[in-house]
Amino acid sequence: MSRRSLKVLVVVCLSILVSVGHLSVGVAGEPAQPAGFKHAGIIKARTQYKHRLTFGKGQTLALVDDGCTLSKPEWSKSDGDQPKVLVTYDSVDGDDDPKHEGRGYHGSTIGIPSSVNYGGKWGVAYNNQVAVIRALECCHCKLSDGATVAAALQWIIDHHQEYRITTVNLAPVDDKAHGSPVATAIDARLTELREIGIWVSAPAGNHNFKDGISWPACQPDCFAIGAVRQGKDEVYLDRRVAQTISFRLSGCRRHKRSTRINCLGKVQ
Numbered sequence: 304m305s306r307r308s309l310k311v312l313v314v315v316c317l318s319i320l321v322s323v324g325h326l327s328v329g330v331a332g333e334p335a336q337p338a339g340f341k342h343a344g345i346i347k348a349r350t351q352y353k354h355r356l357t358f359g360k361g362q363t364l365a366l367v368d369d370g371c372t373l374s375k376p377e378w379s380k381s382d383g384d385q386p387k388v389l390v391t392y393d394s395v396d397g398d399d400d401p402k403h404e405g406r407g408y409h410g411s412t413i414g415i416p417s418s419v420n421y422g423g424k425w426g427v428a429y430n431n432q433v434a435v436i437r438a439l440e441c442c443h444c445k446l447s448d449g450a451t452v453a454a455a456l457q458w459i460i461d462h463h464q465e466y467r468i469t470t471v472n473l474a475p476v477d478d479k480a481h482g483s484p485v486a487t488a489i490d491a492r493l494t495e496l497r498e499i500g501i502w503v504s505a506p507a508g509n510h511n512f513k514d515g516i517s518w519p520a521c522q523p524d525c526f527a528i529g530a531v532r533q534g535k536d537e538v539y540l541d542r543r544v545a546q547t548i549s550f551r552l553s554g555c556r557r558h559k560r561s562t563r564i565n566c567l568g569k570v571q
Contacts, residue, residue, distance in 0.1 A: 332382070332425035335416050342534055345427055359431025363389055363467045364418055367455050368410030368474035370403040370437040375411055376421055378435070383420045389432035390466050394454035401437035409442040410435070413474050434459070434466055444475040446518060449487030456492035456503075463501060471496065473505040473519055480508075480515030484522050493524035504528050511539065 331349070334340040341347075349358075373379060373388060381387040391401045403411070420429040438455035439448040452475065459468055484490075496503050504526035508517035520527035532539050 332420070332423050332429065335419050335424045335426045338533060339416070340427075357430060358425075359418070359428025361467060362428070362469045363432045363434050364414065364428065365434040365436055365459050365468050365471045366410060366414045366474070367436045367438045367452065367459075367471060368413055369407035369439055369442045370401045371410045371435045372403065373401070373435065377415055377419050378411075378433075381420050382423070383430060385432060387418065387420065387432060388435055390462070391435045392455070392458050393437040394451045394458060395437060395439065401435050403437075404440060406441035406443075407437070409474060410437065413472060417472070432467075434468055439475060442475050444477050444518075446477060446485060446487055448475065449489050449519075452519065453488035453492050456489055456496065459501070460492060460495055460499070463499065469501060471501060471503040473503055473525065475519060476506055476508050476517035477519075478508060478510060478517060480510070480512040481518055481521040482515040485518050487518070487522075489519055490522060490524075493519075493522055497524040502526065 331353075334346060337346075349356075370393070371378065371391075373391070378388050391399050393399065393401045395404075401410070414433050414435075415426060417426045417428055418431050418433050419426040436455045436458065438452045444452075452473075456471070456473075459471060462468070493503060503524065505520035505528065506517065507520050507527045507529045509530075515521070516527050516529075519525055530539055531537055
């Protein structure tokens with residue numbers, strides 16, 4: 304399974320953060336990823352609860368990755384009533400220009416399944432806005448990138464109320480099988496983000512490890528998102544078998560403060 308497939312399933316877990324409200328939905332857009340959304344139960348939920356959910360309206364998702372090409376129409380344009388990109392920041396350079404530099408490439412696409420509202424395509428929370436944050440050179444990272452990732456998380460802590468940030472997609476992976484947490488500068492920030500009620504998740508990795516998951520997903524106070532094969536409830540990609548947790552949209556069971564989730568994508 305590709306990293307793209309993993310991103311589809313990360314969206315399943317992010318979808319529990321769509322706030323409850325009263326929103327009348329008109330003509331429906333097409334799912335950004337039809338097969339994955341159907342498997343996850345997103346299409347069914349969208350139809351069943353369309354008059355109760357805001358689909359992200361009034362919320363901002365912080366995309367913490369290796370930069371973004373903001374000129375892409377998915378980000379520079381929106382079919383909604385507000386700009387899709389609300390704010391930008393680069394914690395590597397300390398400015399507000401998150402363009403890709405060096406080996407960066409990934410951050411231009413990670414927000415599409417969760418947030419796109421363009422060309423008749425809808426992500427899970429298509430009414431939300433995004434904060435695009437460049438926190439490192441490349442999403443395939445090293446532990447030494449913890450300093451700039453921590454700076455990005457601190458920026459979110461400092462500005463979450465101003466920009467209504469409720470969710471953080473922490474995209475980096477170090478492609479290692481960590482069986483336990485690895486102390487870095489991000490840990491205190493992750494704890495503070497959980498204490499103020501902001502969801503932070505990171506991909507477990509895509510090497511089919513069975514004895515560990517990537518950093519930063521292995522850290523306490525970060526939800527580690529695994530995946531299943533397309534169209535099947537078969538756990539796949541990186542996991543630590545002894546601590547694997549099954550998750551369904553009706554709820555999740557947490558293992559203390561460090562949470563591993565496999566998105567099985569089935570409403571029960």
